[in-house]
Amino acid sequence: MTATTPFRIVVVGHVDHGKSTLVGRILSETGALPEGKVEALKEVCARRGMPFEWAFVMDALQAERDQGITIDTAQIRFRTEARPYVIIDAPGHKEFLKNMITGAASAEAAVLVIDADEGVQEQSRRHGYLLHLLGLRQIAVAVNKMDLVGWDEARFRAVEAEIRAYLAGIGVQPTHVVPVSARGGDNVAAASALSPWYAGPTVLGALDGFAAAAQPVELALRLPVQDVYKFDHRRIVAGRIESGRLKVGDRLVFAPSGKAARVATIEGWAGTDITQLAAQAGQSVGFTLDDQIFVERGEVAHLAEAAPIISHEVRARVFWLGREPLAVGGRLKLKLATAEHQVTVAAIERIIDVTDLAHHSGGTVGKNAVAEVVLRSRSPIAYDAFSVNPRLGRFVLVENYDIVGGGVIAEAGGAQHQVKSGNITAVDHKVTPTARAAANGHEGGVLWLTGLSGSGKSTVAMELERRLFLKGWQAIVLDGDNVRYGLCSDLGFSPEDRAENIRRVGEVAHLFAQAGMLVITAFISPYRADRDRVRAIGPEAFHEVYVATAIEECERRDPKGLYRKARAGQIPEFTGISAPYEPPAVPELVLDTAGRSLDDSVGELLAYVERVFGSAWHNVAGYGI
Amino acid sequence: MNDLDVLESQSIHIFREAFNRLDKIAMLWSIGKDSNVMLWLARKAFFGHVPFPVIHVDTTYKIPEMIAFRDRVAAEWKLPLIIGSNREALAGGMGPDQGRVNCCSALKTDGLKQVLREHGFTGVIAGIRRDEEGTRAKERVFSPRNEQAEWDVRDQPPEFWDQFKTDFAPGTSLRIHPLLAWTELDVWRYIRREGIPVVELYFAKGGRRYRSLGCAPCTGTVASTAATVDEIIAELETTRIAERSGRAQDQESEDAFERLRAGGYM
Numbered sequence A: 001m002t003a004t005t006p007f008r009i010v011v012v013g014h015v016d017h018g019k020s021t022l023v024g025r026i027l028s029e030t031g032a033l034p035e036g037k038v039e040a041l042k043e044v045c046a047r048r049g050m051p052f053e054w055a056f057v058m059d060a061l062q063a064e065r066d067q068g069i070t071i072d073t074a075q076i077r078f079r080t081e082a083r084p085y086v087i088i089d090a091p092g093h094k095e096f097l098k099n100m101i102t103g104a105a106s107a108e109a110a111v112l113v114i115d116a117d118e119g120v121q122e123q124s125r126r127h128g129y130l131l132h133l134l135g136l137r138q139i140a141v142a143v144n145k146m147d148l149v150g151w152d153e154a155r156f157r158a159v160e161a162e163i164r165a166y167l168a169g170i171g172v173q174p175t176h177v178v179p180v181s182a183r184g185g186d187n188v189a190a191a192s193a194l195s196p197w198y199a200g201p202t203v204l205g206a207l208d209g210f211a212a213a214a215q216p217v218e219l220a221l222r223l224p225v226q227d228v229y230k231f232d233h234r235r236i237v238a239g240r241i242e243s244g245r246l247k248v249g250d251r252l253v254f255a256p257s258g259k260a261a262r263v264a265t266i267e268g269w270a271g272t273d274i275t276q277l278a279a280q281a282g283q284s285v286g287f288t289l290d291d292q293i294f295v296e297r298g299e300v301a302h303l304a305e306a307a308p309i310i311s312h313e314v315r316a317r318v319f320w321l322g323r324e325p326l327a328v329g330g331r332l333k334l335k336l337a338t339a340e341h342q343v344t345v346a347a348i349e350r351i352i353d354v355t356d357l358a359h360h361s362g363g364t365v366g367k368n369a370v371a372e373v374v375l376r377s378r379s380p381i382a383y384d385a386f387s388v389n390p391r392l393g394r395f396v397l398v399e400n401y402d403i404v405g406g407g408v409i410a411e412a413g414g415a416q417h418q419v420k421s422g423n424i425t426a427v428d429h430k431v432t433p434t435a436r437a438a439a440n441g442h443e444g445g446v447l448w449l450t451g452l453s454g455s456g457k458s459t460v461a462m463e464l465e466r467r468l469f470l471k472g473w474q475a476i477v478l479d480g481d482n483v484r485y486g487l488c489s490d491l492g493f494s495p496e497d498r499a500e501n502i503r504r505v506g507e508v509a510h511l512f513a514q515a516g517m518l519v520i521t522a523f524i525s526p527y528r529a530d531r532d533r534v535r536a537i538g539p540e541a542f543h544e545v546y547v548a549t550a551i552e553e554c555e556r557r558d559p560k561g562l563y564r565k566a567r568a569g570q571i572p573e574f575t576g577i578s579a580p581y582e583p584p585a586v587p588e589l590v591l592d593t594a595g596r597s598l599d600d601s602v603g604e605l606l607a608y609v610e611r612v613f614g615s616a617w618h619n620v621a622g623y624g625i
Numbered sequence B: 001m002n003d004l005d006v007l008e009s010q011s012i013h014i015f016r017e018a019f020n021r022l023d024k025i026a027m028l029w030s031i032g033k034d035s036n037v038m039l040w041l042a043r044k045a046f047f048g049h050v051p052f053p054v055i056h057v058d059t060t061y062k063i064p065e066m067i068a069f070r071d072r073v074a075a076e077w078k079l080p081l082i083i084g085s086n087r088e089a090l091a092g093g094m095g096p097d098q099g100r101v102n103c104c105s106a107l108k109t110d111g112l113k114q115v116l117r118e119h120g121f122t123g124v125i126a127g128i129r130r131d132e133e134g135t136r137a138k139e140r141v142f143s144p145r146n147e148q149a150e151w152d153v154r155d156q157p158p159e160f161w162d163q164f165k166t167d168f169a170p171g172t173s174l175r176i177h178p179l180l181a182w183t184e185l186d187v188w189r190y191i192r193r194e195g196i197p198v199v200e201l202y203f204a205k206g207g208r209r210y211r212s213l214g215c216a217p218c219t220g221t222v223a224s225t226a227a228t229v230d231e232i233i234a235e236l237e238t239t240r241i242a243e244r245s246g247r248a249q250d251q252e253s254e255d256a257f258e259r260l261r262a263g264g265y266m
């Protein structure tokens, strides 16, 4: 008995292409089935009045056998002469994609099964795409049911060419493409006489050819804190080392808090208490620190010289499993390693059609679709790009009580937008934002005030502008009414026009911000999605201030007599009366002006601006990476 | 790390997630080899402590040696033990003569549900493994149960990247399965490596031994001469007899076990 960890393979592909049959066959050929299993299944099939089904080995549920499809993923062990395996059968039906991902995400390699007769189908492509997205790089293809096409080499080559072309489009080269009859057992364990034209390995041979992945010991230390225990005199920080090594004496920094202390002991238990000097990736450990700093679940311990990225924002490729589509402005819980963050969908940059690899912009992300999105978090997130360290570069999304999606984090970099005109290339400035900030004594940025008509946006904005100007700041107000004389004079108040109005103002505001100015905007901007799009233009510069004065108070003030007119039905689509106002999900600041002096309200805002954009504000974690 | 180290580390990770994410958890202790391994792993995860109650659902039909072992180990390891049983069903004369599946669901499943309800546990740790049986091969590590503690096998939550379902509606609960990825052979190799105590019933006497322990009337022995842990390991490395082949309740019909499990059985 060897003590190697079983190699994990998943079998994927379109429904009915023979995945479960192939798995059943492999288990039978390798002697993994218990005595009497095949006989018992023969009886089950006979009782159901059907020919023998190898798929029933894995399809153990009644509903699966009744309908002849796999509903949920199953795992079972077997071994070849080369090594032990866990084989994971995955459902091919689109409806059960969440179960396919459940199976595939833990695999090290995959077999993509394609029916020789039907050829490449929608789920063949989707599964291929998702395998790649999940980080699997080793894929073998089994062209199954060769018996149905009379073991015709030309048909095999055609299917082979089709799947190779698709996989090449996502940057995957299959290790082998094997002609197979799962039902007949041809080219599964033993080479078949029916394919004299095929010189490659059998399915088992292809499996044995996959390279085993090592634990990521050589990557930088990442140890997400899972819990802190105080069962006795020891205060033990517990967690699993996701990558790298840990030694007694190491000085650990905890991200995102930045606290630091040295590892005093690595604790263990093996019948009695023991201690160790070192541990490495894959181990669940507990350690004590030389300094009683307060650390909690969710923080990531690392070494000072190799820190993760810390940011309020992640750009990621997401697969969406939720019943309701994912939309800009949507609020979700993001779980990354042991941390949880409340995030908002700031932008949906593009939606990927996995069948033809075409990209679409905008819109919402439907169930089982893949998209590139920008998520913005209230709390700072410590992460790595997926390509740098997969274990800290992936997350799941939770809505209500359910996991509704997963994502892998892209390399850091600014949000990219769809532009209509081709042949445009961004030109680099020679004056950097840092240089501008140094010259001005403050950073550029957008302070976006949103709230009902009469909530006090313009009044507060103008007073803030005045006070900042007196302090020597480069500040300017963009006001809702003012831009409608010029920049937006062609627009009305329909939702589309309001959206375009906000888009233009957003672009202009960000340009001013790049020029080093502090832009204060005063727009009702009632739609969350519109504001989130503005945020996505330059998330690090954008600060949303919700002027949360209640509608009763706004209506009482009614400085322009608009509420009275709206109540009288003279103004259609008036926000708060006959059109909706969607308050920000996660504003940076909430300001209620009711019962306060202007001085007091502006004072609060000024303090915020000085703290966030003032010259002391330089190396705030994550900004400008 | 060898394969047992990897399994051990994963199981410890699962224990710690359950303990951190759930309010009120307990662990099932069937007195069998698997739940003894679980107890051992819990003590590894929590540095010698078992920080939640250990539940034994007593059907009163257990083999006497099991109960003696339970009481000895519980005292030695100072386990916070809760013993539950479906007294009402027992008073009504429930037993295997009323149908094995009926008996299992009354005395084990309902017995368990009663203890869980009584103490308000929202998570219960159970030592099932994928290699035992076809529906267990499809289980999640964190597996939700509805208000009636039933399992909706047709609509299980996604579970990947070690991110488990730890959010659930009030009234519903979770089963947590730290040993899901282990095989019977792994369990015995780990018992040997760590020196974990097991009931003597597993060791052959007079040419027969128990491979899986349950209630006396429904659990049979298998022909074996394996009288030590080493010999059991050697036997398992070559045998092709299914582990639960001695369990009569599984064999009543094609879907007997699935129905038991959907109803809330482990």
Ligand SMILES: Nc1nc2c(ncn2[C@@H]2O[C@H](COP(=O)(O)OP(=O)(O)O)[C@@H](O)[C@H]2O)c(=O)[nH]1
Residues within 6 Å of the ligand: A013, A014, A015, A016, A017, A018, A019, A020, A021, A022, A053, A054, A055, A068, A069, A070, A092, A113, A144, A145, A146, A147, A148, A180, A181, A182, A183, A184
């Ligand atoms: N003729 C033929 N039929 C096959 C072969 N492999 C599988 N099938 C049949 O195709 C159907 C679907 O197989 P199944 O394994 O359930 O497909 P899955 O949905 O991909 O798991 C079943 O009726 C199988 O018996 C094969 O090699 N030749």
Ligand SMILES: [Mg+2]
Residues within 6 Å of the ligand: A019, A020, A021, A055, A069, A070, A089, A090, A091, A092
């Ligand atoms: Mg199937």
